[in-house]
Amino acid sequence: MTPTDDLRPPALARATIDRAADERTQEGLLGALRIDPTTRVLALHGDRAPLRSGEETPTLLLVAPAAVAEGAQWAFLGRDADGSARLLAAVAASAEPPIDAAHWESLYSIGGELSPIESGLLVEAVALGRWLLGAPFCPACGGHTIVRTAGWSRSCPDCGRDHFPRADPAVIVAIESADGSRLLLGQNAMWKGQNVYSTFAGFIEAGESAEATIIREMLEEAGVEVEHIRYRGSQAWPYPHSLMLGYLASAVDDAAARPDGEEIVDVRWFTRAELNRGLAGEADFALPGTASIAHRLIIDWVELHG
Numbered sequence: 001m002t003p004t005d006d007l008r009p010p011a012l013a014r015a016t017i018d019r020a021a022d023e024r025t026q027e028g029l030l031g032a033l034r035i036d037p038t039t040r041v042l043a044l045h046g047d048r049a050p051l052r053s054g055e056e057t058p059t060l061l062l063v064a065p066a067a068v069a070e071g072a073q074w075a076f077l078g079r080d081a082d083g084s085a086r087l088l089a090a091v092a093a094s095a096e097p098p099i100d101a102a103h104w105e106s107l108y109s110i111g112g113e114l115s116p117i118e119s120g121l122l123v124e125a126v127a128l129g130r131w132l133l134g135a136p137f138c139p140a141c142g143g144h145t146i147v148r149t150a151g152w153s154r155s156c157p158d159c160g161r162d163h164f165p166r167a168d169p170a171v172i173v174a175i176e177s178a179d180g181s182r183l184l185l186g187q188n189a190m191w192k193g194q195n196v197y198s199t200f201a202g203f204i205e206a207g208e209s210a211e212a213t214i215i216r217e218m219l220e221e222a223g224v225e226v227e228h229i230r231y232r233g234s235q236a237w238p239y240p241h242s243l244m245l246g247y248l249a250s251a252v253d254d255a256a257a258r259p260d261g262e263e264i265v266d267v268r269w270f271t272r273a274e275l276n277r278g279l280a281g282e283a284d285f286a287l288p289g290t291a292s293i294a295h296r297l298i299i300d301w302v303e304l305h306g
Contacts, residue, residue: 008300010246010293011112013235016120017086019078024149030074030087034065038084041065042077042121043101044129046093047238049122050101051110058110060118062086063099072098073132075151077124086121088151090129107238112290119291127238128152131165134240138163166241171213172201173247174297175226177254177269183301184257186222187266196286197268197278199294201244210245222267223258224251232300235293246293248301275302 023029033039040062043050050061065087072089079085091098107126111119128151135154138145143158154163175184185197202217204210211229218226226249237244251257259267268285270278275298277283288294 008296009233010235010244010296011291012107012119012123012237012293013233014116014119016124017078017080017117019124020076021152024076024152026150029076029150033076033085033087034074036085037064039065039087040080040084041068041087041089042125043068043072043098044088044090044125045095045097045104046091046106047108047126047130048093048104048106049110049125050097050099051103051105053102058105058113060114060122061099061101065089067099069096069098071095073129073147073151075128075132077121077128088125088129090125090133092133108289108291110291112292112295123236123238127167127236127241128165130238130240135163167236167243168241169204169210170201170237170242170244171204171210171217171247172199172244172293172297173214173218173226173229173249174199174232174294174301175218175222175224175249175251176301178251180250182254182269182271183275183298184222184224184251184254184267184269185298186259186264187268189263189265192265194286195284196288197266197270198288198292199297200264201294203242210247214247214249218249221260221264223260224256225253226250227252232297233293237293244293246297248297272302 052059052061068089072091075088077086077088089098138156140161141159143156145154145156148155187197200221204213228250230248232246232248234245257267278287
């Protein structure tokens, strides 16, 4: 399945397998699929996936269920185009790798380099795997939950509540100058010393719209009031469990730009020529990796009227 929007989607939202959600309630689904000879498994070690050796471009290594060591958390990811099942087998980064593989890479480092289907499969697996490993207890009563619906829900036997993977909405915004000739990027405090500049982001608060979040966050982080807000696409970002909603907005007053001094330590206006050099790795600054929606927003703006 591929998106139908005329905007080019971000790297992790280009395509996905059929999640076959209607199958998740079938009794014994995971057990049956684990003995099916056509089933293939994406094993995760933390957020790192195994890659096939000898490939010119990154390609996921999918294995038979029997190749996975004991102790993994299992889930049904869906079905490939040929109808064969795809399963997840996830273990914590602190555990031994679940399969024998020579090369492991994180979603952040390879997500943008994988094929559309494989990038969609990996982000689905990482998001679900992080939840399965990180949320074993009921947030209401503290009881130990039981995994249900082939890995897509948890049920608490103590209080009867059901729990599902979280997806916290957040906005991420590319801010262009009032005349459209420059793009404002910021340097996060976590990247100090790396000279990385990126777009601005923030979580949507309770009772707040995406548009209101954009106005609030851009003023807080970058000091600018924005207008002409345009939606540019979305993608899941499981760090820890976000849905990133991407936008382009225009600054009302370019001269007002300034970092908040806490989360953002520097802001800088860039021309298209400067960003082209940055994307080519020929500048004195770095830009976000290809798996991030920030990378897609920057490229979209560079190519817009460029």
